[in-house]
Amino acid sequence: MRNLATVISQCGRDANYRLGATLHAVTIKCANSSTLDVLNAIICMYSKCGQLDSAVKLFERMPIRDSFSWNSLLLGCLVKREHGFAFGYFKEMYILKPCPCDSTTLTTILSCCAEMERLSSCAMVHALILKNGFQSDVPVGNAMISSYFQCGCLVSARKVFDTMSDRNLITWTAMVSGMVQSQSFNEGLVLFKDMRSYVKANYMTYSSALTACSRLKALEEGQQIHGLTLKSGFGHYLHVESALMDMYSKCGSMEDALQVFKLCKEIDNVSATIILSGFAQNELEEKAFKFFAELVNSGSEIDADMVSTVLGAFGSTAPFALGRQIHAIAAKRRFASSTYICNGLINMYLKCGELNDAFKIFHSMSSKSQVSWNSMILAFARHGHASQVFHLYKSMINEGTEPTDVTFLSLLQACSHTGSYRMAMEFLDSMRSYRITPRIEHYACIVDMLGRAGFLNDAKAFTENLSYEPKVILWQALLGACNIHGNIEIGKYAAEQLVSMAPDSAAAYVFLSNIYSAEGRWVEKGNVRNKMKRMRVKKDTGVSCIEIGKETHNL
């Protein structure tokens, strides 16, 4: 019967439920085949295949059970995310002591704690581990580390790690990846460096370390780790290649990312998304669109993340025809009900200037996030529909969604367009009641509003009285207003402030140069132009584009 148990176990590992269930039927028909080993193997198989009910039924009918039977049942609960049941069985096992807990019991129940992200349960199991002398068991220690990380308790994870007498590769990898997932990228990299004196990293450790470099935009360290992956032979694991591409692309070196991409033997949706996002984030939107089209045409199974990434590429260029096609793809793949995708679609239509389409999506959404509201409010603000902005904001509050700093930026912009000074000040006040600290951009809206309305002295006073540094964008806003109203005196003052703070500010030089020419002060004008040349400041050239059919033309 030992062979039968082995075959059934294999069915569990392969998630081959049909064969497993057939073999179970065979054991029922065959006399004397239902030994403890075989029954355990069947429970374990059902658990791994996600058939918790069948596992429980068999477990309850077993005349004799051992720790393996209990552990298999716990695993079944974990697989089906029935954490409450898992704890019920665990308590029964621990308190009534039908069978002793072992290392597997503890790692399984710790996984439940991790999935529930419940720190109190984690600490309770930790206490039981210490009481029962399992603290020097390496897999148990590793499971404690990852559970504590998952529950957001870095200090406890670190304490377990520090007190472990024995550590293996998994211990170190759990620490590195735990730190990285907890956004403690520097700590992750320090651990990665330390571990190299004790154990050799594997492809998972390298992936985590590279993710840390990616988030830190630490190109140099990323390059060094790239070298290590090649030396160690892990450089061509897909996960490592993906992490490398992501690191290079986030560090702004898309060329290197593409170099890695070219050498990839295979790509999957994750690595394709990394490249897609790389193009989008590195201002290579056209390439992102082309790459996405290639993926679609090659018959790749487009997933929701790919759609939301390509939607994120809509910005300075926004090909409407492609946008519509992507919308169709999203609808066909049934992604259109996802909040993420809808937010991306709203934003895409907004960038294409199609406010009605954006609103249709927004209106149809069953669950709107802060991003959905912000995007739609922003769309109305951008298009100068101030009353819609205020109306939507009221609905947002009424529906119980908390505004964010981005919401207030749109609100203040709308106030600026309508010249509603009092309203703007009220919004600035209510930001504090939502515990949002106004940023310089919010103050710039106020300066812009005062300036547009012609209250240039007030705008200047507001800027000077504000205890916030640096005030570059405030002076820029004031300068813009002076341009509109032709106020040379304050404009000159603002431009001079700008030149001293931001010597690369083209607008300031151009303003000063124009004023000096108007006043016939050619020497000063020459000085400004020379300084511009010296500082290599170039005025941005405006470019317009028009979409005809599927083609976009720059004018």
Add this chain to the structure above:
DNA sequence: TTAGGGTTAG
């Protein structure tokens, strides 16, 4: 018991 990707402003 450890691993790679996505949306909102300027």
